[in-house]
Amino acid sequence: MRLSSHKWLIYPATIYVNTMRSIPLVMVILWFFLLIPFITGRPLGAEWSALITFTVFEAAYYSEIMRAGIQSVSRGQVSSG
């Protein structure tokens, strides 16, 4: 999404990645614990919370890796495709 030519795709992706990358994992876990009972009305088990938080957090880092990987491929290959 960060490589798309549509502004509305780039902005949410960039905000998501930059936010996740600049706050500590502990804060994400705390947020998750606070918000899930707030939104759904009932708490989620600790294992599930940890699993989902780690997924959400690491996804931001992997998205940067994927972006770098795609960008390292020369532009000509996309054009030729």
Added chain:
Amino acid sequence: MNFRWEWEAFLRDTGGDQTYLAWLMSAWGWTLAVAACALVVAFILGSIVGTIRTTPSPWLVGIGNAWVELFRNIPLLVQIFLWYHVIPAMIPVMKHLPGFVLVVLALGFFTSARIAEQVRAGIQSLSKGQRYAGLAMGLTLPQTYFHVPLPMAFRIVIPPLTSEAVNIIKNSSVAFAVSVAELTMFAMQAQEETSRGVEVYLAVTGLYIVTAMTINRVMAYVETRVRVPGYVGGRN
């Protein structure tokens, strides 16, 4: 959802003689202090270890490798507990050190291994001919390092150093495990005391983001100031 913002929770008294806002600011200060001190430790140690890993002496390289493997392969939280509980028990002199110093040492040593890797990569990315040229000029090995590869290597590793600086801010959040009064500690305690979790967490998250972005911008500025024409990032 019937949620009401209650930002005035920050103006409430904590029971001591300060408001939550004042506490938040002092927590931010602690985070910055831990991170800055640890960064200095990490930078000095990391530069030394990274440099000796590129020397011709197999003993020095071995020591450097062992250092990096040791500190990179133990989780940070475990390291902090080791520094906090195990090392003072074994070395009596360190019993009287405050938790702050121990956390700075733990974070600093952990990050020094990562910086050492980056410095080593930076030095090795330079062509060997540069070093040989320095030695051929009659410089000793330390002189060669100081005047030829190191100045270039440090310019090359500025981007990874930036992310290491941001990382150290974020990693300082584990210091709450040994009760240093930094931002994450504040977030947990203030949330429990005021039960205004969303506001408290928003403020803390905002401060982390502001800090990270500031480091990012400052380092980008440093990078453009010190770039050398013809090398990475210096096109003209």
